[in-house]
Amino acid sequence: MCDLPVFDPRNSAYKFPFGAVKCGQTLRLTLRPPLAEDFVRCLLVLYHDFSGRREELELTRCSSQEDRAVFSLSFSAPREPDLIWYHFLFYRSDGTCRLLDRSGWQAADHQPVSWQLTVYDASHPTPAWFGEGITYQIFPDRFCRLSIPDPRGMVGDRVVHQDWGEAPEWRPDEHGEVRNRDFFGGSLAGITSRLDYLQSLSVTTLYLCPIFLSASNHRYNTADYLQIDPMLGTEEDFRTLCREAEKRGMRVILDGVFNHTGSDSVYFNAAGSFSALGAAQSQDSPYYSWYHFTHWPDQYDAWWGITTLPAVNESDPGYGDFIIDSPDSVIRRWLRCGASGWRLDVADELPDEFIARIRTACEETKADSILIGEVWEDGSNKIAYSRRRKYLLGHETHGLMNYPFRNAVLAFLRGGDAADFRESMETIRENYPPAAFYSLMNFLGTHDTGRILTVLGAETVPEGKDSRSEYRLSDTERQRGTALLRLAARLLYTFPGSPTIFYGDEAGMEGFEDPFNRGTFPWGREDRTLTEWYRLLGCIRQERPSLLRGHIEYLRAQGHCLIWARQEAGERTVTAVNAGDQPMALELPWEGAVAEDLLTGQRFLNQEGKVSLVLPPLDGVLLS
Numbered sequence: 001m002c003d004l005p006v007f008d009p010r011n012s013a014y015k016f017p018f019g020a021v022k023c024g025q026t027l028r029l030t031l032r033p034p035l036a037e038d039f040v041r042c043l044l045v046l047y048h049d050f051s052g053r054r055e056e057l058e059l060t061r062c063s064s065q066e067d068r069a070v071f072s073l074s075f076s077a078p079r080e081p082d083l084i085w086y087h088f089l090f091y092r093s094d095g096t097c098r099l100l101d102r103s104g105w106q107a108a109d110h111q112p113v114s115w116q117l118t119v120y121d122a123s124h125p126t127p128a129w130f131g132e133g134i135t136y137q138i139f140p141d142r143f144c145r146l147s148i149p150d151p152r153g154m155v156g157d158r159v160v161h162q163d164w165g166e167a168p169e170w171r172p173d174e175h176g177e178v179r180n181r182d183f184f185g186g187s188l189a190g191i192t193s194r195l196d197y198l199q200s201l202s203v204t205t206l207y208l209c210p211i212f213l214s215a216s217n218h219r220y221n222t223a224d225y226l227q228i229d230p231m232l233g234t235e236e237d238f239r240t241l242c243r244e245a246e247k248r249g250m251r252v253i254l255d256g257v258f259n260h261t262g263s264d265s266v267y268f269n270a271a272g273s274f275s276a277l278g279a280a281q282s283q284d285s286p287y288y289s290w291y292h293f294t295h296w297p298d299q300y301d302a303w304w305g306i307t308t309l310p311a312v313n314e315s316d317p318g319y320g321d322f323i324i325d326s327p328d329s330v331i332r333r334w335l336r337c338g339a340s341g342w343r344l345d346v347a348d349e350l351p352d353e354f355i356a357r358i359r360t361a362c363e364e365t366k367a368d369s370i371l372i373g374e375v376w377e378d379g380s381n382k383i384a385y386s387r388r389r390k391y392l393l394g395h396e397t398h399g400l401m402n403y404p405f406r407n408a409v410l411a412f413l414r415g416g417d418a419a420d421f422r423e424s425m426e427t428i429r430e431n432y433p434p435a436a437f438y439s440l441m442n443f444l445g446t447h448d449t450g451r452i453l454t455v456l457g458a459e460t461v462p463e464g465k466d467s468r469s470e471y472r473l474s475d476t477e478r479q480r481g482t483a484l485l486r487l488a489a490r491l492l493y494t495f496p497g498s499p500t501i502f503y504g505d506e507a508g509m510e511g512f513e514d515p516f517n518r519g520t521f522p523w524g525r526e527d528r529t530l531t532e533w534y535r536l537l538g539c540i541r542q543e544r545p546s547l548l549r550g551h552i553e554y555l556r557a558q559g560h561c562l563i564w565a566r567q568e569a570g571e572r573t574v575t576a577v578n579a580g581d582q583p584m585a586l587e588l589p590w591e592g593a594v595a596e597d598l599l600t601g602q603r604f605l606n607q608e609g610k611v612s613l614v615l616p617p618l619d620g621v622l623l624s
Helices: 188-193 195-200 235-247 317-325 330-336 352-365 403-413 418-431 452-457 465-470 475-494 528-543 545-549
Strands: 026-031 039-048 054-058 060-065 068-076 082-092 097-101 104-107 115-120 135-138 205-208 212-214 222-228 251-256 293-295 341-344 370-373 441-443 498-502 551-558 561-568 571-578 584-589 594-596 603-605 610-615 619-623
Touching: 039 060, 039 068, 054 068, 115 418, 188 195, 188 235, 222 235, 222 330, 235 251, 251 330, 317 330, 317 352, 330 352, 341 352, 352 370, 403 418, 403 441, 403 452, 403 475, 418 551, 418 561, 452 475, 475 498, 475 528, 475 561, 475 571, 475 619, 498 528, 528 545, 545 561, 545 571, 551 571, 561 584, 571 584, 571 610, 594 610, 603 610, 610 619
Parallel strands: 135 205, 135 498, 205 251, 251 341, 341 370, 441 498
Antiparallel strands: 026 068, 039 054, 039 082, 060 068, 082 097, 082 115, 097 104, 212 222, 551 561, 561 571, 571 619, 584 610, 594 603
């Protein structure tokens, strides 16, 4: 009994329910301090983050259990969404006091390291299709082209690579700027032509990086939110893509870049490329109030100080009406054209109220649409620009990009302790509302990170972009990187949330940071063995309810060994991986007569309630 903790918020014997709670929901807390401490009172101290209110609630002293006193309390969560920090004060009969927080016992005047309680509004349900499905992220210019486009007459000084296999341009121009004006000519029709391939990967969601008119190949400097970039095609091409995707059980979500526009845009028009009167041309422009000038027209707020990306004022009524609120707003228009949701670029830079209005517009226009935010940290307690954010409290995003998952996977596969992976991911599960946790966009790489095969395989990172642009994995590096990627993909496809593939990762693409991670898809030169691995994982995931929505339970997380189970409606799937360089013997409790590895078909007999197996180095099993 003496080994029991005083309080463990992840154990239902101490806190129920687990993790985040709904507004108004009843919680039960139980604490078990040693009898020898002679505590006669216990207070729960709550700090309500958004109101700044401090509250104290007294726990009831219950009958003792062996060498432990027992204090218990049931109370209701606030009626409004909040983020609550809490700790405990214990008093003895002589009046002395000790504080209990996440770091253990402390003096009463200690600044507490509090536990977190997320209180969320569950009145707006989250559509299940995103989190249960498989997402494929496409950088449209680099996925598939059907013909070489002619850039004449298009906005920006564009250059088109004639050879699909060339490397993207990365060197600065004569003015020292990296302009991203080299295009390869991937198109929406090209994506449509490859839908059968994507369907063979069991993909259910296509996440497209920006597709609107822009002077750059990445299109994060929007020139016109109402027009598809002509190099990608037309509005009808987009509608066709959405229709054909729907026939194959897929949906399309778009990248919403609403914190800034391009300087070369209808709205700013610094280069005079458009007939509209832009904010940089006249203070009488209808778009002038969208921007904040410190000295018109050449000094203004810009995203991270990049002058080609003038920042917009999201609180401007005209801008909000144009993007969100009007009947034919940007959000509503493209949902009606066939999109099923939005991913919000740099969500940290968008005000909470602005995001909440987008959520409302999405729900009003297409009830089962999804809204995902780009946040790189734990989004439940994020502070951005000195303000605590409310992404996951029920009125804003349905889910977030799960960079913490990528970070935890990389740390583990690079020699870290599996216990750290579990702690990182259990913190996310504890802090996020369940619907948000199961709607996470999980990934190993994106357009903002190095290619996962290179990250896992490269023994060293060369200095200087010259060296990194030419770097290719050696045979030995690629062999190890591929083995680690196969392990990482096992984790990706069996973890709660939507496994997300950055186009070409399944084909073995390499590359360090932008733009080396944004090469063209190697059609005809794919690593077919790796592609088949992703295809197999996709099929297994989509056929097993336990992997779509099952509860996760960690069976072992120590050293190089990571094992978890997912269970749903009587179906149980166990993921076990060995990230070390030595074989690993395992014994797992098992109920069925045999355990079958879904990846290989190998079977293990149940002997006295256990199955015994040996995991080879950098390998694993997926047991049913």
